[in-house]
Amino acid sequence: MKLFLFNSIAIIIALLSFGFGESKVITEHELIKKTINYTDYSDLDVYYDSALIHSRRPVVVHVHGGGWCEGSKDKESYIGEFFQNNDYISVLVNYRLYPETESIDDMVEDIYNALHWTVKNIHKYGGDKSQITLMGHSAGAHLATLTTVKAALKMTVNDQKLKPIYLRNLISLNGRHKIDEGDELLAGIEQLKQLGNIPGLSFLGLYGEAREHLLVGKDGYDQSKILKSYGDKSILSLGAEKYTFVECDEDNVDPLGLSEPMIEQLKRTVRRVTIDHKIYHGGHSYILDGIQNKDAEIEQELLNMVESIY
Secondary structure, three states, rough: OOHHHHHHHHHHHHHHHHHHHHHHHOOOOOOOEEEEEEEOOEEEEEEEHHOOOOOOOOEEEEEOOOOOOOOOHHHHHHHHHHHHOOOOOOEEEEEOOOOOOHHHHHHHHHHHHHHHHHHHHHHHHHHEEEEEEEEEEOOOHHHHHHHHHHHHOOEEEOOOOOOOOEEEEEEEEOOOOOOOOHHHHHHHHHHHHHHHHOOHHHHHHHHHHHHHHOOOOOOOOHHHHHOOOOOOEOOOOOOOEEEEEEEEEEOOOOOOOHHHHHHHHHHHHHHOOOOEEEOOOOOOOHHHHHOOOOOHHHHHHHHHHHOOOO
């Protein structure tokens, strides 16, 4: 009887020790992607951990590329998952594209509204609104930068006076920061249309058509030209503490050097800004391809860019 009692007590103690010990060290992480309509015509995805919604973690907002006429947040979902798996809250944004709209102002308005949604709501998902990095690729990098500049300068877009948005970092991945004009723009459009006639390259024809409708006869979409009208060191801050420009030496879409006009104007006009210019050996989607293919070196490079401001 004593032996039975002793063994029973030992078993109970062992079970209790195992059960309570496990509950103390294991957190049930649940990684979630939630789609939200931030306007009547555009949506975004929030990638977060439901077990950490009471924490305050840094946020990365990503704007996809696609020549202002294609692409979507869904095609770059691996970006959201990457940051989610590295203890960030990530927000991937859809915005109106050509031919749904023939106005870049509509795209800027969408990204501005997505950022304001993030600032207002990201705490519900464990994010810190004071620790936001805005990142974009290609046309998305152009739009992210243009939106930040216009908001910081309180410019008017679609009859709405924008208000400054506070960002820790703006990361432009292979962005177009020089917009062609005049004969140069028309020649580029014609070249894209001709290339679009080649089997397998029809998307280039759409790119040319989009540029024709979005850019010809219009202005106000080149960030560096906007800054040219401002005096030396006349701007205290331009929305982001740090601007990071990434270019690649084999980029045939947005060739190496397109960031230079924007970098020059930032240095000239803005008093409080840190600028980083990175050049990699690769093509137009070097960073995105590396993240999608889980290249450890490129993954660390991107994390270093984001974390450099903290």
